[in-house]
Structures are given as C-alpha cells and as structure tokens.
Amino acid sequence: MVEPGLIRAAQEGDRDALITLLREIETHVYRTAYYILGNEQDAMDAAQEALIRIYTKINSYEEKAQFKTWVQRIVTNICIDKFRRSKPTVSIEEHEMVFREKQNVEEEVLSAYAAKDIRDAIDMLPDHHRAVVVLRYLQDFSYNEIADSLDLPLNTVKSYLFRARQQLQTLLHDYQKGGVRG
Known part of the structure; x- marks a missing residue:
C-alpha cells in the first residue's frame, strides 16, 4: 500500500511526504468509512476526521504493525463512534x-x-x-x-x-x- 520510506519521511517532518502519504490512503479511508456508515456525507466527514487524526498522530505509528491496519483502526473507530451517535440513512x-x-x-x-x-x-x-x-x-x-x-x-x-x-x-x-x- 504505502512505502515504508514515505512513512519514515513523514514522521521525520517532511511535509511533502506527509501530504503524499495522505493522498495515497484517502481513497481507502473514504471507502471504509462509506461501507461502514452507508452515507456519503457521513463517510466524507469520517474520512476527513480520520485523515486529520493520521496527520496529527503519524509519529505514534510504530512499524511493528502494518501501516494499513493502523490506518484502518483509526477510521473504523471513528466510524463506529459516529454510527453510535447517529444512525445513518x-x-x-x-x-x-x-x-x-x-x-x-x-x-x-x-x-x-x-x-x-x-x-x-x-x-x-x-x-x-x-x-x-x-x-x-x-x-x-x-x-x-x-x-x-x-x-x-x-x-x-x-x-x-x-x-x-x-x-x-x-x-x-x-x-x-x-x-x-x-
């Protein structure tokens, strides 16, 4: 999914690497959010929230877990919280x-x-x-x-x-x- 070098560069403060990283995962993040929430607007909100969280928490990612599972954990938890707050239509x-x-x-x-x-x-x-x-x-x-x-x-x-x-x-x-x- 994502090159480890890109992740390390983003963690070291390379803004361009971080932006590239977020662009590479945004479709996957949105797709997961849409499948869980079933509503385009809620999925866009959840995906945006997940991308912001990934942006702010990139330094907490440790290579012992796969990056895609770390990302999916973030977006899934956001979606479950959002779904509990208001059931989508x-x-x-x-x-x-x-x-x-x-x-x-x-x-x-x-x-x-x-x-x-x-x-x-x-x-x-x-x-x-x-x-x-x-x-x-x-x-x-x-x-x-x-x-x-x-x-x-x-x-x-x-x-x-x-x-x-x-x-x-x-x-x-x-x-x-x-x-x-x-």
Whole structure:
C-alpha cells in the first residue's frame, strides 16, 4: 500500500511526504468509512476526521504493525463512534449509483434491490459485527489484519464473523429464495 520510506519521511517532518502519504490512503479511508456508515456525507466527514487524526498522530505509528491496519483502526473507530451517535440513512438512489455501469436495465434494477437488501442487512448488524464484515468482505482484510485493526484477539474476530454471517443469512433469507425484502 504505502512505502515504508514515505512513512519514515513523514514522521521525520517532511511535509511533502506527509501530504503524499495522505493522498495515497484517502481513497481507502473514504471507502471504509462509506461501507461502514452507508452515507456519503457521513463517510466524507469520517474520512476527513480520520485523515486529520493520521496527520496529527503519524509519529505514534510504530512499524511493528502494518501501516494499513493502523490506518484502518483509526477510521473504523471513528466510524463506529459516529454510527453510535447517529444512525445513518441510505437512500436507494445512492445504491443505484453504484450499479449504473451495468448495461442491462433488468440487471441494474435487480442489482439495486440486492444491494439495498445487503446494505440494509449489514446495517442491522451490531457495530462490532458490521465492522468485521466490512473489513473482511469489502476491504479484503485477512483475519489477522482485522484483529490488528480493531485491536481484538484473532478468535474474537473469527467469532464475530461467524455470528455476522449467521445473522446475514437469516436477514437475507427472503432474498435467497428469490424474493426481495420490503
């Protein structure tokens, strides 16, 4: 993701290196925030807050952890705090935008409903389950990276993922049978 030399330069006070570093991670930070919060404006606010925190705390980063897990821990914690303060709302229009690239109109409509069902199901999960699902399936983190990012034991991450998958399966039962919830 990011060169260790760039991180060291940023920690040593190289302003250009710090700006380059923040630009390299901003898309990943926003993507995580959006997947957790499900709302563009909240995600932009959380991403901005995370980038500011990374900017001010870069010297506290220690190379014993991967930089991306350190960053993800920051953004995930900010998102969980933000989500607890005010539950977000997500419009169907926001979900439809993600699937506009599909050529077939029927596929686009079905995909929009599927995305909404999945997003709604993820939103119904407890905060800690939602965070591990986002990091594992939307950010493609390994179990160890999730454990590092959320500062949880590896077995707890596995347990959260297992329970989250069970909950999602129950929540999406109607969809799996070919019907759309609603």
